[in-house]
Amino acid sequence: MNVRRLILAAAAGAASVIFGGMIIAVLVLEFGWFDISAADAHMPIVRWFVHRVMIHGVGRRAAHISVPATVPAAVVAGGLCEYQQHCQMCHGGPAIARDPWANGLNPTPPYLIDAHSHWSPQELYWIISKGVKMTAMPSWKMSMSDKQMWSIVAYLENMPKIPPGAYRNWALSAKCPSGADLAKVIRAQIPPAAELPQPQLDIRRG
Amino acid sequence: MILLLPAALAACTGPNRETDAKSIIATSCASCHVVPGVPGANGNVGPPLTGIGSRQVIAGYFTNNRPNMVRWITHSQSMLPNNAMPDTNLTPDQANEVAQYLSTLR
Numbered sequence: 376m377n378v379r380r381l382i383l384a385a386a387a388g389a390a391s392v393i394f395g396g397m398i399i400a401v402l403v404l405e406f407g408w409f410d411i412s413a414a415d416a417h418m419p420i421v422r423w424f425v426h427r428v429m430i431h432g433v434g435r436r437a438a439h440i441s442v443p444a445t446v447p448a449a450v451v452a453g454g455l456c457e458y459q460q461h462c463q464m465c466h467g468g469p470a471i472a473r474d475p476w477a478n479g480l481n482p483t484p485p486y487l488i489d490a491h492s493h494w495s496p497q498e499l500y501w502i503i504s505k506g507v508k509m510t511a512m513p514s515w516k517m518s519m520s521d522k523q524m525w526s527i528v529a530y531l532e533n534m535p536k537i538p539p540g541a542y543r544n545w546a547l548s549a550k551c552p553s554g555a556d557l558a559k560v561i562r563a564q565i566p567p568a569a570e571l572p573q574p575q576l577d578i579r580r581g
Numbered sequence: 582m583i584l585l586l587p588a589a590l591a592a593c594t595g596p597n598r599e600t601d602a603k604s605i606i607a608t609s610c611a612s613c614h615v616v617p618g619v620p621g622a623n624g625n626v627g628p629p630l631t632g633i634g635s636r637q638v639i640a641g642y643f644t645n646n647r648p649n650m651v652r653w654i655t656h657s658q659s660m661l662p663n664n665a666m667p668d669t670n671l672t673p674d675q676a677n678e679v680a681q682y683l684s685t686l687r
Contacts (some may be wrong), residue, residue, distance in 0.1 A: 540663025
C-alpha cells in the first residue's frame with residue numbers, strides 16, 4: 376500500500392515537473408517571455424549555464440590541437456599588433472579601456488590580462504579561430520591566417536609580463552614594437568639588484 | 582502630506598540609485614573586479630573590491646575618500662600613469678554613483 380502510494384506520488388511529481396517545463400517552454404518559445412535585451416544582465420542561472428557550456432565545449436574541442444613549441448619575440452610583438460588592431464576595441468588592454476560601445480555587449484567581453492591562467496594555448500587558439508556563439512566573439516579564421524592567430528595566442532601568453540605603460544604607449548601612438556623593443560621593456564622592469572633600494576630603518580625608539 | 586513626501590522620494594530614489602550603480606558596475610567594472618552584490622562581477626584582473634568601503638588606500642597610493650575615488654574611476658591614468666587600470670569612459674556623475682555604492686562595501 377505504502378509502496379503504491381510512493382509510486383503514485385513520484386509519478387504525479389514527475390508529471391507536474393514535465394508539465395511545468397512545457398508551460399515555461401511555451402512561454403519562452405511562443406510568448407516572448409525570455410528577455411533577449413543586451414542592456415540587461417543575464418539571470419544568474421543563465422549566466423552559470425552558458426559559462427559551463429562554453430568552458431567545457433571549448434576544452435573538449437581544443438584538446439587535440441598541437442601548439443608550436445617556442446616562438447621568437449618578434450612573433451609575440453606581431454601578436455601584440457594584431458591584438459591592438461583586432462581585439463582591443465572589445466577586450467581592452469593593459470591601461471587601455473575597450474571602446475565605449477563595447478560596454479553595451481552582453482555578456483561583457485573579458486579583459487584578457489589573466490586569460491592565460493584560465494585557458495590553455497590550444498583553447499585560446501580555438502576561441503580565436505572558431506569564435507563563440509551568442510557572445511559576439513567572431514570566428515577569425517575567415518580573415519586571419521593560422522600564423523596570425525597563433526601570434527595572438529603568443530601575445531596573450533606573454534601579456535602579463537609586458538608593463539602596462541609600454542602597451543599603453545604603443546597603443547596610443549599606434550606603433551608596432553619590434554621583438555627587441557618587447558624584450559627590452561620586459562627586462563627593464565626588473566632593476567638590477569644593486570639598484571634596489573636598501574631598507575633604511577632606525578629601530579631605536581626615541 | 583508634505584512631511585511624507587521626502588520619505589516617499591527617498592524610498593523611490595534609494596533603491597533606484599543602487600540599481601543604476603550596479604548596472605554601471607556590471608558593464609564597466611565587472612570584467613576586472615569582484616564586486617559584492619553585482620551578479621557577474623567576478624573578474625580577476627584587478628583587485629577584488631570586497632570591503633573597499635573600509636579600505637584606507639586606493640591603488641596602494643591614494644587616501645580612500647570620495648573625491649579620490651571618483652577621480653580614480655574616471656582618470657586613473659593621470660593619477661598613476663601607466664598603471665594597469667584604464668581610464669573608464671564614465672561621466673563624473675556615473676563615477677560618483679559607483680563610488681557611492683563602493684563606499685557601502687565594508
